Amino acid sequence: MPELPEVETIRRQFDSFVVGATIDAVDVRWAKSLQGVDLEPQAVVGRSIVGVARRGKVLELDLDGGISLLVHLRMTGQLMVVDASLPRDAWDVDTTRVVFSLDDGRFLVFNDQRKFGRLVVIATDRVSSVPFIATLGPEPISEGFDGAVLSARLERHGRLCIKQAMLDQRIVAGIGNIYADEALWLAGLSPERRCATLTREEVDRLSAAMRSVLERGIEHGGATMRDYRDARGDRGSYLDEAYVFGRTNERCTRCGDKIVKIRVAGRGTHVCPGCQRP
């Protein structure tokens, strides 16, 4: 379940060792995985990767000629760059959906067990019109993000519980189930609190906690439950450091209470009953 830190990890890797390469060919194994908007998916062939960006959980590869390749990994998607020296059966597996051949002999491989991920080929100046980009809220690790911004974003959603609001990409971009639980623990807030009941001081704490856990996630190369891999095929180690996520029945490092897993807004949610009181 790649969230902001996982996608940012991949973005940085692409920035350092993929930008400059040219796509020589595309092999599509599952047609729905790669789609074009007003363009054939094959429009990427012959183009070089000139830049890479991230918007929320979406990776944007900018190609020359004004074309972009958007990558949304959703739950089980993996985007890896493999060296030509690796034997093909080491990386070409039955979950491989799309393979891009690069001009330097490497392959850009999209694996996705559950086929939820999407690669979208679109004109760069039309990227903002793609549904999963168009409605994105502010970046929680950007310079200007603070309690005032978050407070304004929550204003119209007073009856929503705070965890559900955090998962809504229109309110804030890039947070998923893992980092929502982590940020709420760090801020000492119950995920079930209604947005309208949060004081300004609590929203300040929460905005700072979001930034903190996301940056910590990036430092650890993201979080791997089962499927997430970075561009090198490596796992992220954040869950070794997690405060509550995946630590059901373990002791809270802050108050010693036993961490429990509950259900909030239909999602598995990890909380410390001691320091996240409703």
Added chain:
DNA sequence: CACTTGACCTGTCCGC
């Protein structure tokens, strides 16, 4: 308009 449910997918784990 706000909120909920279903669809998209496949693998894993649980209980019977």
Added chain:
DNA sequence: TGCGGACAGGTCAAGT
């Protein structure tokens, strides 16, 4: 052992 069903989770479309 075998099997049905719940669950995992991000987003959009459709329904209430």
